[in-house]
Structure formats: C-alpha cells, structure tokens
Amino acid sequence: MKASEIRELLKWVTENVISFGGGMPDPSSFPIKDIMEITRDVLLARADKALQYGATGGVAELKEELIKFMGKVGIKVDGPESVIITVGSQEALDIIGRLFINPGDYVITESPTYLAALQAFRIYGPRIIGIPMDEEGLKVDILEETLKKISDDGKVKFVYVIPTGQNPTGITMSRERRKALLEVASRYDVLIIEDDPYGYIYFGDGESPDRLKAMDSEGRVIYLSTFSKIAAPGLRLGWVAASREVIRWFELAKQSIDLHTSTLNQYIAAELLKRGVIERNIPRIKEIYRTKRDLMLQALGEYMPDSVSWTKPSAGMFIWLTAPENIDTGEMLNVAIRKYGVAYVPGKSFYPNEERRNDMRLNFTYPTPQQIFEGIRRLSLAIREYIQ
Ligand SMILES: Cc1ncc(COP(=O)(O)O)c(C=O)c1O
Structure with missing residues (x-):
C-alpha cells in the first residue's frame, strides 16, 4: 500500500479553491427527512433486532427488497442466498481480491478504471492488464486478442468493468x-465483475442499456451495486448478486473482516426501498446531475481552447478531460491549486499500465453551479498557461 500523492496535494484545497477532485454526490440528493423518520420508526418497532448482531449475509428483509429492486431492471437472482450486503461496494472489491487473486494471476480492467478498485486488487499481487476504451466502452476486440495471448501463460481471473457512467x-x-463482452468472456471462460453504482441514475436520452447481469445466461457475472449514489454514501451499504456458491465464499471472507454490515443501516435501507423513497428520489437525482453535467459541458465549451477535448457522460459523476499531449496534468495540479484556485484528479493514477499523463477527472456532482462555471474558467487559464 502506498499513500496517494494526490491526496497529499489535495490537502492544499482550502475554501478559496474550487475542487472537482472528489467523487461525492450532491448533498441535496440525500433523503434526509425520510431517513430521520425511518430511523425513528425502526428503533421504535424493532430496536431489539436493529441494534443486535446480525447474519453475515445481511438482513433478510433488505435482501428481499433488493431482489425486487434488481428485478425491475431485469436482473434475476437465485433467491436470497445469492445476495450479500456489504459495507459499500468498496468492501466487495476487496473481498473479490481475497477470493480470486493469487500473486501473479491476471486481472483485466478497462483503461483507465476506478482507482480504488486498482488499489483493492493490487494488495493481492495480480498482474493487471488495462484494455483501452472508446466512446462505446471497452474495446472488446482488443480484450479478445489479449485473452488469446495470455491464456497460455497464466490464469485470467476476471474482467472488471463499470459499464454505465x-x-x-x-x-x-x-x-x-x-x-x-459476454460472448468473449464465455469463449475464454472468464468471470466478469460488473460494478454498477451509477446504472440506476442514468440521465442520458432514452433508457440505459441492460445490465450485463441481466443479459448473462451462464452465471458468469458477479454484480456489485450500492446505496451510495441512490441514497447516501454515509450509510456504507452495498450489495453483491452472484451464484449461491460465490456468495457462500463472500460470506466466509466477510466473517473475518467485520462479521456483518451495520444492522441498523440495513433496516433503514430496507424501509427506504419498501416505502418507495429510493424510487421517488431517483428522478430527482437524475435531474440534479443532468443539470450540473450540462452546466459543466457548457462552461467547457465556452472556456477551453480547441486543443482540449472531453467526454459527454450520460451517467455517473465525472467528465474526463484530455489536454494537449505536452501537458502533464500531475505537474500542472500544483499550479492549478496555488495560482488559479482549482483542483482536479490527474489522470495518470487511473491507468493500470500505460502512463498517459495529459488527462484529468472532473467531478460535476458536488460543486455548486457557480463553482462549476468559475472553476472551469480558472482551469482553462491554467491549461492555457501550460500550452504556451
Ligand atoms: C466505480 C465505483 N465502484 C465502487 C465505488 C465505491 O462505492 P461505495 O463503497 O460507496 O459503495 C465507487 C465510488 O465512487 C465507484 O465509483
């Protein structure tokens, strides 16, 4: 494990600095009143259970509600024994590392990918191979070439993807x-880890494409999701849906980590689903995020020089900006923070292998509309200084 240099730099982020660096939801999306009411009701009605130790797999009522919730997007699971409640999906990522990775095993990810997944897997010593993406996602033809090449050399344990946003x-x-992707995974017989924190708040035109888990007829997909983006990350609640056998292994691993996820929070989440709070909250979150994304896109269009490009997300919380190749966004961060008062996450650490240095991740969900506009203006000044 090593401390992140970026975290060190982000310590310089003070009140006068506009930060696009974090990955936090808009706090106005939290269903605060409902959580207050539900917490009271849960404690009045069943404090004996909600404050007691619970089963490692999770609270039965929550699992039942989640099975219905996933059912609405076409995900069918083999009963409550094929679901486990975790401490956010972050815990699930760590358990995946424990269960599947031996030192030297191959793990395949998108490139770039979620930094904290790389950190979780790396503890277990895999060889991580990143597969490039285009605007349609992971380049499956390159995945296939890669699988062809390495399957003689060693075991490929899984392909980790975040298909939506x-x-x-x-x-x-x-x-x-x-x-x-499902076809290639089937041909080479590898597992797929589908990490889906953002699928439920897809705010693009039309419907979000089906989950891999909903399209999977072979039980090849281990599905992860979370309450962090549809309710509140402070609850620290995530879940995994997979075959009963895989979930049994998850339970075994989780026993020695933390026995179980917070019982009180699980009862609260079950009620959030049962009372329709989540269902009602989702359109509101989509609207907040769509508006903020549009604002950031508009600001980028107004302020950035022609040599800069960026993605136009229809889900998730981030825009990925690519600066001209001569710019090292890691080096530029210092100047961006101290001279221009704006922060972001340099792209380099999201790459499992290649060392691209001219991208950055911009979060649009946490800053206010005013901060988005002003922050992008400041960022454009920093980039212009480095272009010259
Ligand atoms: C792709 C992805 N996976 C997992 C997580 C972890 O989320 P949590 O542990 O809050 O469920 C995040 C959080 O931002 C994420 O973006």
Missing part, C-alpha cells in the same frame, strides 16, 4: 459491446 471517464458501454 464509468469512473473516471463517464462512458457508458453500448449494448452491442455488452453482448460482445
């Missing part, structure tokens, strides 16, 4: 690519 790029994988 990917972190950090904001890209959503097209339906065709999803189909192709």
Whole structure:
C-alpha cells in the first residue's frame, strides 16, 4: 500500500479553491427527512433486532427488497442466498481480491478504471492488464486478442468493468459491446465483475442499456451495486448478486473482516426501498446531475481552447478531460491549486499500465453551479498557461 500523492496535494484545497477532485454526490440528493423518520420508526418497532448482531449475509428483509429492486431492471437472482450486503461496494472489491487473486494471476480492467478498485486488487499481487476504451466502452476486440495471448501463460481471473457512467471517464458501454463482452468472456471462460453504482441514475436520452447481469445466461457475472449514489454514501451499504456458491465464499471472507454490515443501516435501507423513497428520489437525482453535467459541458465549451477535448457522460459523476499531449496534468495540479484556485484528479493514477499523463477527472456532482462555471474558467487559464 502506498499513500496517494494526490491526496497529499489535495490537502492544499482550502475554501478559496474550487475542487472537482472528489467523487461525492450532491448533498441535496440525500433523503434526509425520510431517513430521520425511518430511523425513528425502526428503533421504535424493532430496536431489539436493529441494534443486535446480525447474519453475515445481511438482513433478510433488505435482501428481499433488493431482489425486487434488481428485478425491475431485469436482473434475476437465485433467491436470497445469492445476495450479500456489504459495507459499500468498496468492501466487495476487496473481498473479490481475497477470493480470486493469487500473486501473479491476471486481472483485466478497462483503461483507465476506478482507482480504488486498482488499489483493492493490487494488495493481492495480480498482474493487471488495462484494455483501452472508446466512446462505446471497452474495446472488446482488443480484450479478445489479449485473452488469446495470455491464456497460455497464466490464469485470467476476471474482467472488471463499470459499464454505465464509468469512473473516471463517464462512458457508458453500448449494448452491442455488452453482448460482445459476454460472448468473449464465455469463449475464454472468464468471470466478469460488473460494478454498477451509477446504472440506476442514468440521465442520458432514452433508457440505459441492460445490465450485463441481466443479459448473462451462464452465471458468469458477479454484480456489485450500492446505496451510495441512490441514497447516501454515509450509510456504507452495498450489495453483491452472484451464484449461491460465490456468495457462500463472500460470506466466509466477510466473517473475518467485520462479521456483518451495520444492522441498523440495513433496516433503514430496507424501509427506504419498501416505502418507495429510493424510487421517488431517483428522478430527482437524475435531474440534479443532468443539470450540473450540462452546466459543466457548457462552461467547457465556452472556456477551453480547441486543443482540449472531453467526454459527454450520460451517467455517473465525472467528465474526463484530455489536454494537449505536452501537458502533464500531475505537474500542472500544483499550479492549478496555488495560482488559479482549482483542483482536479490527474489522470495518470487511473491507468493500470500505460502512463498517459495529459488527462484529468472532473467531478460535476458536488460543486455548486457557480463553482462549476468559475472553476472551469480558472482551469482553462491554467491549461492555457501550460500550452504556451
Ligand atoms: C466505480 C465505483 N465502484 C465502487 C465505488 C465505491 O462505492 P461505495 O463503497 O460507496 O459503495 C465507487 C465510488 O465512487 C465507484 O465509483
């Protein structure tokens, strides 16, 4: 494990600095009143259970509600034994590392990918191979070439993807690519980890493409999602849906980590689903995020020089900006923060292998509309200074 240099730099972010660096939801999206009411009701009605130790797999009522919730997007699971409640999906990522990775095993990810997934997997010593993406998501033809090359050399344990509103790029994988990915995974017999924190708040035109898990007829997909983006991350609640056998292994691993996820929070989440709070909150979150994304896109269009490009996400919380190749966004961060008062996450650490240095991740969900406009203006000044 190593401390992130970026975290060190972001310590310089004070009140006068506008930060696009974090990955936090808009706090106005939290259903605060409902959580207050529900917490009271849960404690009045069943404090004996809600404050007691619980089963490692999770609270039965929550699992039942989640099975219905996933059912609405076409995900069918094999009963409550094929679901486990985790401490956010971050815990699930760590458990995946524990269960599947031996030192030297191959793990395949999108490139770039979620930084904290790389950190979670790396503890277990895999060889991580990143597959490039385009606007339709992971390039499945390159995945296939890679699998062909390495399958003689060692075991490929899984392909990890974030198909909708990917972190950090904001890209959503097209339906065709999803189909192709499942076909290639089947041909080479590898597992797919589908990390889906953003699928439920897809705010693009039309419907979000089906989940890989909903398209999977072979039980090949391990599906992860979370309450962090549809309710509140402070609840620290995530879940995994997979085959009963895989979930049994998850439970075994989780026992020695933390026995179980917070019982009180699980009862609260079950009620959030049962009372329709989540369902009602989702359109509101989509609207907040669509508006903020549009604002950031508009500001980028107004302020950035022609040599800069960026993604146009229809889900997730991030825009991925590519500066001219001579710019090292890691080096520029210091100047961006101290001279211009704006922060972002340099792209380099999201790449498992290649060392691209001219991208950055911009979060549009947490800053206010005024901060988005002013922050992008400041960022454009920093970039212009470096172009010259
Ligand atoms: C792709 C992805 N996976 C997992 C997580 C972890 O979320 P949590 O542990 O809050 O469920 C995040 C959080 O931003 C994420 O973007």
